[in-house]
Amino acid sequence: MSELRLSPRLQQVADYALPCAVLADIGTDHANLPIYAIEHALAQRAIATDLRTGPLERARTNVALHRLTTQISLRHGDGLAPIERGEADVIVSAGIGGHVHAQLLRAGEPVAKAAKRIVLQPMNAGHLVRSTLYDLGFHIVAETLVAEGDKLYEIIAAEPKDDPDPAYASAALPRFLTEASAAAARHFLYTYGPMIVRSRHPLAPRRASMDLERLRWVLSRLPDDASDYTDRQFQLSHSIRMLESWLRQMEEIT
Template sequence: MELTPRLKTIGDSIEKCDVIADVGSDHAYLPIYLINNGKADKVIATDINVGPAEISRKRIKRFRLEDRIEVRVGDGLKVLDNDEADVIIIAGMGGLLIQSILSESLEVAKSADKIILQPMRDSRLLIKWLLDNSFSILEGKIVKEKDKYYEVIWCCYDEKSRNDVNEINEVYYYNNTFLLHEYIDKKIVQYTRIIEQMKASNIVDGEARMKECIKELNDYKEAKKWLSLNVER
C-alpha cells in the first residue's frame, strides 16, 4: 500500500514495538502499512465518527488484518488506557485540536514511549504547549508533498520543565536544510498576508485569532533568525 510522503515519513520512523495507536486514523491506511512493514504487533485505529471507523474495518478485513488492527470509536485518547500504546500518532489535525486531545488525556499521553504529531496548522503553539507541559521534542521534520509543506514532530514526556526557544530550535531544525528555509519563508509570507487581511476586514470577534497569528509570525521570524545563524542552506 502506497502512502503519502507525510504518512510514510511517520510510518518509516517507527522502530518495532508492541502497540501503536493511530488517532483519527483516516480509513486505516497508516495502520495497515505499519503492520505490513513489521512496525508493531498490534495497531489501535481510532476515529471519533462511526462512518470512517466502518470504512476502516472494511479495509482492514480486505487485507485480512482483523487480528492485528483494532478499530475503536471515541474522542481522541479517551479510548486508550494508560500504558496501552508504546507509540501514539496524531496526524492531519490542527495544532490546537491536537493540543486539546493531549491535554484532555494527559496521563495517557505521558505513558507513551513516543508521540508523533503532524499538525496542519498552529504548530508553534502546539510546540510551546508541549514544552510548557514537560514534553521533550526529540526531532522535527518538514515534509514536502506536491506544493504543500507538513511538519512532523516526535516527542515524549520526560518530566523536565523547559522553555528555552534556542534549545527547541536546535533540536527541531538542525537536520532540515534547504527545505526548512523554503518552508519558513513561505510561512512568514502566509501569516503576514493573513494578518493584513484580518486588519483590512475588521473581523468581529477576531482578536484572539489575530493574536495567535501574530504569535505564529513572530515565532517563524525568530526561527528564521536562528536558522540564518546556525544552519547553512
C-alpha cells in the same frame, strides 16, 4: 492484496514510530498507518480510533481487505479516550488540526505520558502542539518538514521526560534569536520547531519564505482605523523581522 503505500507525510510518521508491541492511531481514517505498521513489523498489534463513524467503517473495510482483523482493534471515540493507560507503546496522530492535538494531549495526559513515544502531524497550529508538549513534560526527539505538492507538513516525535525540554533553553538559542525577548524566541521555536530551526532543514527556507509573504500581505492590508492597529502592526513587523533574520542566517550557511 497489493502492498500498501503511504503518502510522504504518512511515511515520515511511520518512520518516526518506534518498533513496538502496540501502536495506537488516533483519527485513523482509512487505518493506513496501523496496516502499514503491522505489515512492516513496526508493531505486533494496533489500535485504530476515530470520532466519526464513516471513517471508522472505511477503516474496518480496509483492515478486512488486508486480513488484519485479529491484529488491529477498531474503536469509536474522541481523542485518547478509547485507549487505556499503558495500553499503547507508541501513539500516532496525523492529518488533524494542531488545536485538536493539543486538546487530546491535555485531556488524555495519563495515556499520552504512559506511551514511549508520540508522533504527531498537525495540519496547522504547530505552535500549539509544541507548547502543549512542553507544558506536559515531553521532549521533542525528532521533527521534520515534508513536502507534498505545494504544501509543507510538520511531523513531530516526542517522548515523556521528567524535566523541561532543553531544546528551548536560552543557551541553545540560534544566533538570530539571541536579541529577541525570551517570550518572542520561545514562540518562534514553538512555531517553527527547535530542531528544524537549528538543523537548517532543507525545506526551512521555503517555509520561512511562505510565511514571510503571508505576513507581509497581512501587514499591507491591516486597516489603520482598527482599535488594535498599533499592536497588530508591531507584532506583524516583529515577526517579519525575525523571519528575515532566519532566512539571512540560512543563506549565510549555504
